[in-house]
Amino acid sequence: METLYRGMTAYRQGAFNSKDLLVIDGRFVEFSRFRERDPFRKTVQLGGLYVFPxxxxxxxxxxxxxxxxxxxxxxxxxxxxxxxxxxxxxxxxxxxxxxxxxxxxxxxxxxxxxxxxxxxxxxxxxxxxxxxxxxxxxxxxxxxxxxxxxxxxxxxxxxxxxxxxxxxxxxxxxxxxxxxxxxxxxxxxxxxxxxxxxxxxxxxxxxxxxxxxxxxxxxxxxxxxxxxxxxxxxxxxxxxxxxxxxxxxxxxxxxxxxxxxxxxxxxxxxxxxxxxxxxxxxxxxxxxxxxxxxxxxxxxxxxxxxxxxxxxxxxxxxxxxxxxxxxxxxxxxxxxxxxxxxxxxxxxxxxxxxxxxxFEIGAGIAPGKPADFTVFDLREEYTVAPEEFASMGRSTPFEGMRVWGKCLMTVVDGKTVWDCMPRGKENE
Ligand SMILES: [Zn+2]
Missing domain, CATH: 3.20.20.140 (Metal-dependent hydrolases)
Structure with a gap:
Protein backbone atom coordinates (compact mmCIF):
# COMPACT_ATOMS: atom_id res chain seq x y z
CA MET A 1 0.00 0.00 0.00
CA GLU A 2 1.50 3.31 -1.13
CA THR A 3 0.30 6.71 -0.06
CA LEU A 4 1.77 10.05 -1.00
CA TYR A 5 1.09 12.98 1.32
CA ARG A 6 1.76 16.24 -0.42
CA GLY A 7 1.59 19.99 -0.23
CA MET A 8 2.17 20.43 3.52
CA THR A 9 4.88 21.87 5.73
CA ALA A 10 6.42 19.03 7.74
CA TYR A 11 8.58 19.16 10.86
CA ARG A 12 11.28 16.54 10.88
CA GLN A 13 14.75 16.33 12.37
CA GLY A 14 14.53 19.77 13.88
CA ALA A 15 13.42 21.74 10.83
CA PHE A 16 10.39 22.61 8.75
CA ASN A 17 10.34 21.77 5.07
CA SER A 18 7.83 21.35 2.30
CA LYS A 19 8.79 18.01 0.77
CA ASP A 20 6.17 15.36 0.07
CA LEU A 21 6.04 12.24 2.23
CA LEU A 22 5.87 8.81 0.65
CA VAL A 23 4.57 6.04 2.92
CA ILE A 24 4.71 2.40 1.87
CA ASP A 25 3.36 -0.45 3.98
CA GLY A 26 3.12 1.66 7.09
CA ARG A 27 6.60 3.17 6.94
CA PHE A 28 8.13 6.41 5.75
CA VAL A 29 10.11 5.71 2.61
CA GLU A 30 11.11 8.95 0.99
CA PHE A 31 10.86 12.70 1.24
CA SER A 32 11.01 14.47 -2.05
CA ARG A 33 9.15 16.61 -4.53
CA PHE A 34 7.16 14.13 -6.52
CA ARG A 35 5.76 14.91 -9.93
CA GLU A 36 2.03 15.46 -10.08
CA ARG A 37 1.56 12.46 -12.36
CA ASP A 38 3.52 9.88 -10.41
CA PRO A 39 1.25 6.85 -10.40
CA PHE A 40 0.90 6.46 -6.65
CA ARG A 41 -2.07 4.42 -5.63
CA LYS A 42 -3.32 7.04 -3.23
CA THR A 43 -2.53 10.74 -2.87
CA VAL A 44 -3.56 12.87 0.08
CA GLN A 45 -3.43 16.62 -0.55
CA LEU A 46 -2.41 18.54 2.55
CA GLY A 47 -1.89 22.00 1.07
CA GLY A 48 -1.69 24.74 3.69
CA LEU A 49 -1.47 22.24 6.57
CA TYR A 50 1.27 21.19 8.97
CA VAL A 51 2.53 17.65 9.49
CA PHE A 52 4.18 16.86 12.82
CA PRO A 53 5.63 13.59 14.07
CA PHE A 359 11.74 7.17 26.99
CA GLU A 360 13.37 5.44 23.98
CA ILE A 361 10.17 5.40 21.95
CA GLY A 362 12.29 5.78 18.81
CA ALA A 363 9.65 7.68 16.87
CA GLY A 364 10.13 10.39 14.26
CA ILE A 365 9.68 11.30 10.63
CA ALA A 366 12.64 9.55 8.97
CA PRO A 367 13.06 6.93 6.23
CA GLY A 368 12.38 3.43 7.54
CA LYS A 369 10.53 4.56 10.67
CA PRO A 370 6.88 3.67 11.25
CA ALA A 371 4.62 6.28 9.62
CA ASP A 372 3.29 7.89 12.81
CA PHE A 373 2.29 11.50 12.25
CA THR A 374 -0.41 14.06 12.70
CA VAL A 375 -1.85 16.82 10.52
CA PHE A 376 -2.93 20.20 11.90
CA ASP A 377 -4.61 23.24 10.46
CA LEU A 378 -3.07 26.11 12.42
CA ARG A 379 -5.38 28.66 10.80
CA GLU A 380 -8.44 27.27 12.50
CA GLU A 381 -9.77 29.03 15.63
CA TYR A 382 -12.48 27.42 17.78
CA THR A 383 -13.81 27.02 21.32
CA VAL A 384 -12.87 24.05 23.53
CA ALA A 385 -16.11 22.06 23.79
CA PRO A 386 -15.89 19.05 26.11
CA GLU A 387 -19.13 17.56 24.75
CA GLU A 388 -17.20 16.89 21.52
CA PHE A 389 -14.41 14.95 23.23
CA ALA A 390 -13.71 11.36 22.28
CA SER A 391 -12.64 10.78 25.88
CA MET A 392 -15.32 9.69 28.34
CA GLY A 393 -13.89 12.31 30.72
CA ARG A 394 -15.19 15.83 30.17
CA SER A 395 -13.59 17.82 32.98
CA THR A 396 -11.11 20.35 31.68
CA PRO A 397 -10.08 23.72 33.06
CA PHE A 398 -9.85 24.86 29.42
CA GLU A 399 -13.58 24.49 28.73
CA GLY A 400 -14.77 27.48 26.73
CA MET A 401 -11.26 28.71 25.87
CA ARG A 402 -10.70 30.12 22.37
CA VAL A 403 -7.84 28.19 20.80
CA TRP A 404 -5.98 27.93 17.51
CA GLY A 405 -4.86 24.75 15.77
CA LYS A 406 -7.09 21.85 14.87
CA CYS A 407 -5.98 18.25 14.45
CA LEU A 408 -7.39 17.04 11.13
CA MET A 409 -5.73 13.65 10.89
CA THR A 410 -3.55 11.24 12.87
CA VAL A 411 -1.78 8.31 11.24
CA VAL A 412 -0.23 5.38 13.11
CA ASP A 413 1.80 2.78 11.22
CA GLY A 414 0.44 4.27 8.01
CA LYS A 415 -3.14 3.72 9.13
CA THR A 416 -5.44 6.72 9.60
CA VAL A 417 -6.80 6.52 13.16
CA TRP A 418 -8.32 10.02 13.30
CA ASP A 419 -9.71 11.85 10.33
CA CYS A 420 -11.81 14.97 10.16
CA MET A 421 -10.31 16.35 6.97
CA PRO A 422 -12.76 18.49 5.07
CA ARG A 423 -14.12 16.44 2.20
CA GLY A 424 -12.56 16.91 -1.20
CA LYS A 425 -8.99 17.17 0.08
CA GLU A 426 -8.38 13.48 -0.38
CA ASN A 427 -8.47 11.67 -3.70
CA GLU A 428 -8.10 7.97 -4.19
ZN1 LIG B 1 0.74 12.14 39.54
Whole structure:
Protein backbone atom coordinates (compact mmCIF):
# COMPACT_ATOMS: atom_id res chain seq x y z
CA MET A 1 0.00 0.00 0.00
CA GLU A 2 1.50 3.31 -1.13
CA THR A 3 0.30 6.71 -0.06
CA LEU A 4 1.77 10.05 -1.00
CA TYR A 5 1.09 12.98 1.32
CA ARG A 6 1.76 16.24 -0.42
CA GLY A 7 1.59 19.99 -0.23
CA MET A 8 2.17 20.43 3.52
CA THR A 9 4.88 21.87 5.73
CA ALA A 10 6.42 19.03 7.74
CA TYR A 11 8.58 19.16 10.86
CA ARG A 12 11.28 16.54 10.88
CA GLN A 13 14.75 16.33 12.37
CA GLY A 14 14.53 19.77 13.88
CA ALA A 15 13.42 21.74 10.83
CA PHE A 16 10.39 22.61 8.75
CA ASN A 17 10.34 21.77 5.07
CA SER A 18 7.83 21.35 2.30
CA LYS A 19 8.79 18.01 0.77
CA ASP A 20 6.17 15.36 0.07
CA LEU A 21 6.04 12.24 2.23
CA LEU A 22 5.87 8.81 0.65
CA VAL A 23 4.57 6.04 2.92
CA ILE A 24 4.71 2.40 1.87
CA ASP A 25 3.36 -0.45 3.98
CA GLY A 26 3.12 1.66 7.09
CA ARG A 27 6.60 3.17 6.94
CA PHE A 28 8.13 6.41 5.75
CA VAL A 29 10.11 5.71 2.61
CA GLU A 30 11.11 8.95 0.99
CA PHE A 31 10.86 12.70 1.24
CA SER A 32 11.01 14.47 -2.05
CA ARG A 33 9.15 16.61 -4.53
CA PHE A 34 7.16 14.13 -6.52
CA ARG A 35 5.76 14.91 -9.93
CA GLU A 36 2.03 15.46 -10.08
CA ARG A 37 1.56 12.46 -12.36
CA ASP A 38 3.52 9.88 -10.41
CA PRO A 39 1.25 6.85 -10.40
CA PHE A 40 0.90 6.46 -6.65
CA ARG A 41 -2.07 4.42 -5.63
CA LYS A 42 -3.32 7.04 -3.23
CA THR A 43 -2.53 10.74 -2.87
CA VAL A 44 -3.56 12.87 0.08
CA GLN A 45 -3.43 16.62 -0.55
CA LEU A 46 -2.41 18.54 2.55
CA GLY A 47 -1.89 22.00 1.07
CA GLY A 48 -1.69 24.74 3.69
CA LEU A 49 -1.47 22.24 6.57
CA TYR A 50 1.27 21.19 8.97
CA VAL A 51 2.53 17.65 9.49
CA PHE A 52 4.18 16.86 12.82
CA PRO A 53 5.63 13.59 14.07
CA UNK A 54 2.94 11.91 16.22
CA UNK A 55 3.11 13.43 19.70
CA UNK A 56 4.37 11.38 22.66
CA UNK A 57 2.53 11.75 25.97
CA UNK A 58 4.50 10.10 28.76
CA UNK A 59 1.73 10.59 31.33
CA UNK A 60 -1.82 9.39 30.72
CA UNK A 61 -4.37 7.38 32.67
CA UNK A 62 -6.31 5.02 30.41
CA UNK A 63 -8.25 3.46 33.32
CA UNK A 64 -8.27 -0.13 32.04
CA UNK A 65 -8.20 -2.68 33.52
CA UNK A 66 -10.38 -1.79 36.47
CA UNK A 67 -12.11 1.53 35.82
CA UNK A 68 -13.77 1.26 32.41
CA UNK A 69 -16.66 3.43 33.64
CA UNK A 70 -14.18 6.36 33.55
CA UNK A 71 -12.37 5.58 30.27
CA UNK A 72 -11.41 2.59 28.15
CA UNK A 73 -8.29 1.85 26.15
CA UNK A 74 -10.44 2.50 23.08
CA UNK A 75 -11.87 5.89 24.12
CA UNK A 76 -8.61 7.06 25.66
CA UNK A 77 -6.57 6.23 22.59
CA UNK A 78 -9.20 7.77 20.30
CA UNK A 79 -8.87 10.93 22.39
CA UNK A 80 -5.10 10.66 21.91
CA UNK A 81 -5.49 10.33 18.15
CA UNK A 82 -7.90 13.28 18.09
CA UNK A 83 -5.26 15.35 19.88
CA UNK A 84 -2.38 14.37 17.57
CA UNK A 85 -0.77 11.82 19.91
CA UNK A 86 0.51 8.60 18.33
CA UNK A 87 2.26 7.36 21.50
CA UNK A 88 1.03 7.36 25.08
CA UNK A 89 2.57 5.95 28.26
CA UNK A 90 -0.11 4.56 30.56
CA UNK A 91 0.19 5.02 34.32
CA UNK A 92 -0.22 1.95 36.52
CA UNK A 93 -2.89 3.04 39.03
CA UNK A 94 -5.20 0.35 37.68
CA UNK A 95 -6.99 -2.68 39.06
CA UNK A 96 -5.08 -4.90 39.09
CA UNK A 97 -1.93 -2.79 39.33
CA UNK A 98 0.69 -3.95 36.81
CA UNK A 99 3.22 -4.96 39.46
CA UNK A 100 4.01 -8.45 38.13
CA UNK A 101 3.79 -10.61 35.03
CA UNK A 102 0.22 -11.79 35.49
CA UNK A 103 -1.33 -8.39 36.15
CA UNK A 104 0.67 -6.71 33.41
CA UNK A 105 -0.57 -9.33 30.96
CA UNK A 106 -4.18 -8.30 31.61
CA UNK A 107 -3.33 -4.72 30.71
CA UNK A 108 -1.33 -5.72 27.64
CA UNK A 109 -4.20 -7.92 26.40
CA UNK A 110 -6.63 -5.00 26.67
CA UNK A 111 -4.15 -2.72 24.90
CA UNK A 112 -3.73 -5.30 22.15
CA UNK A 113 -7.47 -5.46 21.61
CA UNK A 114 -8.47 -1.82 21.99
CA UNK A 115 -5.64 0.62 21.31
CA UNK A 116 -5.78 2.92 18.28
CA UNK A 117 -2.39 4.51 19.02
CA UNK A 118 0.74 2.99 20.53
CA UNK A 119 0.42 2.43 24.27
CA UNK A 120 3.43 1.80 26.52
CA UNK A 121 2.52 0.68 30.03
CA UNK A 122 4.37 1.80 33.13
CA UNK A 123 5.11 -0.83 35.72
CA UNK A 124 4.45 0.00 39.36
CA UNK A 125 7.40 0.75 41.63
CA UNK A 126 5.76 -0.89 44.63
CA UNK A 127 3.41 -3.86 44.87
CA UNK A 128 -0.16 -2.62 44.45
CA UNK A 129 1.23 0.94 44.52
CA UNK A 130 0.92 0.57 48.28
CA UNK A 131 4.41 1.80 49.09
CA UNK A 132 5.23 -1.20 51.29
CA UNK A 133 7.50 -3.41 49.18
CA UNK A 134 8.88 -3.35 45.65
CA UNK A 135 6.89 -4.73 42.71
CA UNK A 136 8.28 -7.64 40.68
CA UNK A 137 10.38 -5.10 38.79
CA UNK A 138 12.71 -7.67 37.18
CA UNK A 139 9.82 -9.79 35.98
CA UNK A 140 8.09 -6.98 34.08
CA UNK A 141 11.07 -4.81 33.17
CA UNK A 142 11.25 -5.97 29.56
CA UNK A 143 7.70 -4.97 28.79
CA UNK A 144 7.24 -1.66 30.59
CA UNK A 145 8.42 1.75 29.48
CA UNK A 146 9.53 2.80 32.98
CA UNK A 147 8.50 2.46 36.62
CA UNK A 148 6.12 4.78 38.47
CA UNK A 149 3.78 4.83 41.44
CA UNK A 150 1.96 7.82 39.96
CA UNK A 151 -0.94 9.03 42.04
CA UNK A 152 1.16 8.73 45.19
CA UNK A 153 4.68 9.52 46.24
CA UNK A 154 6.88 6.70 47.52
CA UNK A 155 7.04 7.77 51.17
CA UNK A 156 9.78 5.44 52.38
CA UNK A 157 13.28 6.62 51.60
CA UNK A 158 14.62 3.07 52.02
CA UNK A 159 12.15 1.73 49.49
CA UNK A 160 12.86 4.50 46.97
CA UNK A 161 16.59 3.85 47.29
CA UNK A 162 16.02 0.13 46.67
CA UNK A 163 13.77 0.94 43.68
CA UNK A 164 16.40 3.23 42.19
CA UNK A 165 19.16 0.66 42.61
CA UNK A 166 17.06 -1.97 40.89
CA UNK A 167 15.92 0.37 38.10
CA UNK A 168 19.54 1.32 37.51
CA UNK A 169 20.46 -2.34 37.17
CA UNK A 170 17.56 -2.93 34.78
CA UNK A 171 18.35 0.17 32.73
CA UNK A 172 14.95 1.71 33.43
CA UNK A 173 13.76 5.17 34.42
CA UNK A 174 12.00 5.91 37.70
CA UNK A 175 9.18 8.39 36.94
CA UNK A 176 8.26 9.96 40.24
CA UNK A 177 5.05 11.52 41.46
CA UNK A 178 6.63 13.67 44.17
CA UNK A 179 4.40 14.14 47.18
CA UNK A 180 5.57 14.00 50.76
CA UNK A 181 2.42 13.13 52.65
CA UNK A 182 3.67 14.61 55.93
CA UNK A 183 3.11 18.06 54.40
CA UNK A 184 -0.47 17.45 53.32
CA UNK A 185 -3.65 18.89 54.81
CA UNK A 186 -2.01 21.59 56.83
CA UNK A 187 0.09 19.33 59.05
CA UNK A 188 3.17 21.22 57.90
CA UNK A 189 1.32 23.53 55.57
CA UNK A 190 3.42 26.57 56.20
CA UNK A 191 5.48 27.92 53.40
CA UNK A 192 9.08 28.87 54.00
CA UNK A 193 9.09 30.97 50.87
CA UNK A 194 6.20 33.03 52.13
CA UNK A 195 3.94 32.02 49.26
CA UNK A 196 0.49 30.94 50.33
CA UNK A 197 -0.19 27.24 50.01
CA UNK A 198 -3.12 26.42 47.81
CA UNK A 199 -5.59 26.15 50.63
CA UNK A 200 -8.45 24.90 48.50
CA UNK A 201 -6.52 21.73 47.83
CA UNK A 202 -4.43 21.31 50.95
CA UNK A 203 -1.38 20.41 48.90
CA UNK A 204 1.36 22.91 49.70
CA UNK A 205 4.35 23.37 47.44
CA UNK A 206 6.59 21.72 50.05
CA UNK A 207 4.88 18.36 49.65
CA UNK A 208 6.20 18.35 46.08
CA UNK A 209 9.65 19.84 46.25
CA UNK A 210 10.72 18.31 49.58
CA UNK A 211 10.24 14.87 48.11
CA UNK A 212 12.02 15.91 44.91
CA UNK A 213 14.90 17.12 47.06
CA UNK A 214 15.08 13.71 48.74
CA UNK A 215 14.88 11.91 45.39
CA UNK A 216 17.67 13.99 43.89
CA UNK A 217 19.84 13.03 46.84
CA UNK A 218 19.06 9.37 46.09
CA UNK A 219 19.76 9.85 42.37
CA UNK A 220 23.17 11.29 43.27
CA UNK A 221 23.80 8.24 45.44
CA UNK A 222 22.47 5.51 43.11
CA UNK A 223 23.06 6.91 39.60
CA UNK A 224 19.49 6.03 38.65
CA UNK A 225 17.82 7.63 35.60
CA UNK A 226 15.07 9.77 37.06
CA UNK A 227 12.09 11.61 35.61
CA UNK A 228 9.89 13.90 37.65
CA UNK A 229 6.18 13.86 36.78
CA UNK A 230 4.03 17.01 36.59
CA UNK A 231 6.35 19.69 38.00
CA UNK A 232 4.17 22.46 39.45
CA UNK A 233 6.31 24.59 41.79
CA UNK A 234 9.06 27.15 41.31
CA UNK A 235 11.18 25.39 43.94
CA UNK A 236 11.07 22.17 41.91
CA UNK A 237 12.16 24.04 38.78
CA UNK A 238 15.13 25.50 40.67
CA UNK A 239 16.10 22.11 42.14
CA UNK A 240 15.91 20.44 38.73
CA UNK A 241 17.95 23.19 37.10
CA UNK A 242 20.70 22.67 39.67
CA UNK A 243 20.53 18.88 39.35
CA UNK A 244 20.99 19.12 35.59
CA UNK A 245 23.89 21.53 35.93
CA UNK A 246 25.45 19.01 38.28
CA UNK A 247 25.12 16.34 35.57
CA UNK A 248 22.55 14.08 37.22
CA UNK A 249 20.54 11.87 34.86
CA UNK A 250 17.32 13.79 35.46
CA UNK A 251 14.43 14.93 33.26
CA UNK A 252 10.98 16.27 33.96
CA UNK A 253 7.61 17.13 32.56
CA UNK A 254 4.96 19.70 33.32
CA UNK A 255 1.37 19.84 32.08
CA UNK A 256 -0.51 22.48 30.05
CA UNK A 257 -2.70 23.60 32.98
CA UNK A 258 0.32 24.52 35.12
CA UNK A 259 1.74 26.61 32.26
CA UNK A 260 -1.47 28.38 31.29
CA UNK A 261 -3.37 28.90 34.55
CA UNK A 262 -2.71 30.15 38.07
CA UNK A 263 -4.71 30.08 41.29
CA UNK A 264 -6.61 33.23 40.35
CA UNK A 265 -8.26 31.23 37.55
CA UNK A 266 -9.52 28.48 39.88
CA UNK A 267 -13.28 28.22 40.29
CA UNK A 268 -15.09 26.02 42.78
CA UNK A 269 -15.67 23.38 40.13
CA UNK A 270 -14.34 19.84 39.77
CA UNK A 271 -12.66 20.70 36.50
CA UNK A 272 -10.07 22.74 38.43
CA UNK A 273 -9.21 19.89 40.79
CA UNK A 274 -6.06 17.92 40.14
CA UNK A 275 -2.94 16.83 42.01
CA UNK A 276 -0.67 18.72 42.09
CA UNK A 277 -2.97 21.74 42.09
CA UNK A 278 -2.75 24.81 39.85
CA UNK A 279 -0.46 27.12 41.82
CA UNK A 280 0.51 30.80 42.00
CA UNK A 281 1.44 33.10 39.16
CA UNK A 282 5.03 33.04 40.42
CA UNK A 283 5.09 29.26 40.06
CA UNK A 284 3.55 29.47 36.61
CA UNK A 285 6.15 31.99 35.45
CA UNK A 286 8.96 29.81 36.82
CA UNK A 287 7.59 26.90 34.79
CA UNK A 288 7.52 29.04 31.63
CA UNK A 289 11.13 30.00 32.32
CA UNK A 290 11.95 26.31 32.79
CA UNK A 291 10.38 25.58 29.40
CA UNK A 292 12.30 28.38 27.73
CA UNK A 293 15.72 27.45 29.17
CA UNK A 294 15.35 23.66 28.75
CA UNK A 295 15.10 22.77 32.45
CA UNK A 296 11.69 21.29 31.65
CA UNK A 297 12.19 18.67 28.97
CA UNK A 298 8.68 17.82 27.91
CA UNK A 299 5.01 18.55 28.32
CA UNK A 300 2.71 15.68 29.27
CA UNK A 301 -1.03 15.95 29.77
CA UNK A 302 -1.65 13.84 32.91
CA UNK A 303 -4.91 12.95 31.13
CA UNK A 304 -6.97 11.60 34.04
CA UNK A 305 -10.63 11.04 33.14
CA UNK A 306 -13.35 10.46 35.72
CA UNK A 307 -17.09 9.87 35.58
CA UNK A 308 -19.27 12.97 35.72
CA UNK A 309 -20.56 12.24 39.22
CA UNK A 310 -16.97 12.04 40.46
CA UNK A 311 -16.23 15.56 39.17
CA UNK A 312 -19.48 17.35 40.05
CA UNK A 313 -18.76 17.99 43.74
CA UNK A 314 -16.85 21.26 43.41
CA UNK A 315 -13.26 21.52 44.61
CA UNK A 316 -13.90 19.81 47.92
CA UNK A 317 -16.07 16.95 46.69
CA UNK A 318 -14.49 15.97 43.38
CA UNK A 319 -11.73 13.50 42.59
CA UNK A 320 -8.32 14.71 41.40
CA UNK A 321 -7.70 14.69 37.67
CA UNK A 322 -8.65 16.42 34.44
CA UNK A 323 -8.55 15.31 30.81
CA UNK A 324 -5.95 16.77 28.50
CA UNK A 325 -5.21 14.78 25.35
CA UNK A 326 -7.62 16.67 23.11
CA UNK A 327 -6.66 20.16 24.23
CA UNK A 328 -2.88 19.98 24.78
CA UNK A 329 -1.67 21.11 21.38
CA UNK A 330 -4.21 23.88 20.69
CA UNK A 331 -3.90 25.26 24.23
CA UNK A 332 -0.09 25.30 24.10
CA UNK A 333 0.04 26.58 20.54
CA UNK A 334 -2.30 29.40 21.49
CA UNK A 335 -0.68 30.17 24.84
CA UNK A 336 3.02 29.65 24.10
CA UNK A 337 3.58 29.90 20.34
CA UNK A 338 1.03 32.49 19.19
CA UNK A 339 2.20 34.69 22.05
CA UNK A 340 5.83 34.39 20.96
CA UNK A 341 7.11 32.70 24.14
CA UNK A 342 8.53 29.73 22.22
CA UNK A 343 8.70 28.76 18.55
CA UNK A 344 6.55 26.11 16.91
CA UNK A 345 9.53 23.78 16.52
CA UNK A 346 10.29 24.07 20.23
CA UNK A 347 6.71 23.08 21.05
CA UNK A 348 7.00 19.99 18.84
CA UNK A 349 10.25 19.10 20.60
CA UNK A 350 8.43 19.32 23.96
CA UNK A 351 5.57 17.16 22.70
CA UNK A 352 7.53 14.72 20.57
CA UNK A 353 11.29 14.84 20.20
CA UNK A 354 12.33 15.06 23.85
CA UNK A 355 9.88 12.49 25.30
CA UNK A 356 10.59 10.13 22.39
CA UNK A 357 14.32 10.28 23.09
CA UNK A 358 14.17 10.10 26.87
CA PHE A 359 11.74 7.17 26.99
CA GLU A 360 13.37 5.44 23.98
CA ILE A 361 10.17 5.40 21.95
CA GLY A 362 12.29 5.78 18.81
CA ALA A 363 9.65 7.68 16.87
CA GLY A 364 10.13 10.39 14.26
CA ILE A 365 9.68 11.30 10.63
CA ALA A 366 12.64 9.55 8.97
CA PRO A 367 13.06 6.93 6.23
CA GLY A 368 12.38 3.43 7.54
CA LYS A 369 10.53 4.56 10.67
CA PRO A 370 6.88 3.67 11.25
CA ALA A 371 4.62 6.28 9.62
CA ASP A 372 3.29 7.89 12.81
CA PHE A 373 2.29 11.50 12.25
CA THR A 374 -0.41 14.06 12.70
CA VAL A 375 -1.85 16.82 10.52
CA PHE A 376 -2.93 20.20 11.90
CA ASP A 377 -4.61 23.24 10.46
CA LEU A 378 -3.07 26.11 12.42
CA ARG A 379 -5.38 28.66 10.80
CA GLU A 380 -8.44 27.27 12.50
CA GLU A 381 -9.77 29.03 15.63
CA TYR A 382 -12.48 27.42 17.78
CA THR A 383 -13.81 27.02 21.32
CA VAL A 384 -12.87 24.05 23.53
CA ALA A 385 -16.11 22.06 23.79
CA PRO A 386 -15.89 19.05 26.11
CA GLU A 387 -19.13 17.56 24.75
CA GLU A 388 -17.20 16.89 21.52
CA PHE A 389 -14.41 14.95 23.23
CA ALA A 390 -13.71 11.36 22.28
CA SER A 391 -12.64 10.78 25.88
CA MET A 392 -15.32 9.69 28.34
CA GLY A 393 -13.89 12.31 30.72
CA ARG A 394 -15.19 15.83 30.17
CA SER A 395 -13.59 17.82 32.98
CA THR A 396 -11.11 20.35 31.68
CA PRO A 397 -10.08 23.72 33.06
CA PHE A 398 -9.85 24.86 29.42
CA GLU A 399 -13.58 24.49 28.73
CA GLY A 400 -14.77 27.48 26.73
CA MET A 401 -11.26 28.71 25.87
CA ARG A 402 -10.70 30.12 22.37
CA VAL A 403 -7.84 28.19 20.80
CA TRP A 404 -5.98 27.93 17.51
CA GLY A 405 -4.86 24.75 15.77
CA LYS A 406 -7.09 21.85 14.87
CA CYS A 407 -5.98 18.25 14.45
CA LEU A 408 -7.39 17.04 11.13
CA MET A 409 -5.73 13.65 10.89
CA THR A 410 -3.55 11.24 12.87
CA VAL A 411 -1.78 8.31 11.24
CA VAL A 412 -0.23 5.38 13.11
CA ASP A 413 1.80 2.78 11.22
CA GLY A 414 0.44 4.27 8.01
CA LYS A 415 -3.14 3.72 9.13
CA THR A 416 -5.44 6.72 9.60
CA VAL A 417 -6.80 6.52 13.16
CA TRP A 418 -8.32 10.02 13.30
CA ASP A 419 -9.71 11.85 10.33
CA CYS A 420 -11.81 14.97 10.16
CA MET A 421 -10.31 16.35 6.97
CA PRO A 422 -12.76 18.49 5.07
CA ARG A 423 -14.12 16.44 2.20
CA GLY A 424 -12.56 16.91 -1.20
CA LYS A 425 -8.99 17.17 0.08
CA GLU A 426 -8.38 13.48 -0.38
CA ASN A 427 -8.47 11.67 -3.70
CA GLU A 428 -8.10 7.97 -4.19
ZN1 LIG B 1 0.74 12.14 39.54
Missing amino acids: GFVDVHVHLREPGFSYKETIRTGTLAAARGGFAHVCAMPNLNPVPDGEENLKQELDLIGRGALVKVYPYGAITAGELGKRLSAMEEISGRVVAFSDDGRGVQSEELMRAAMLKAKKLGKIIAAHCEDETYINGIKAHSESGAAPNSSCGLPAESEWRQLERDLRLVRETGCAYHMCHVSTKESVALLRRAKAEGLDVTCETAPHYLMLDDKDIKDEGRFKMNPPIRSEEDRLALIEGIADGTIDMIATDHAPHAEKEKSGGLAGSLNGVVGLETAFPVLYTGLVKTGIIGLGALIDLLHTNPSER
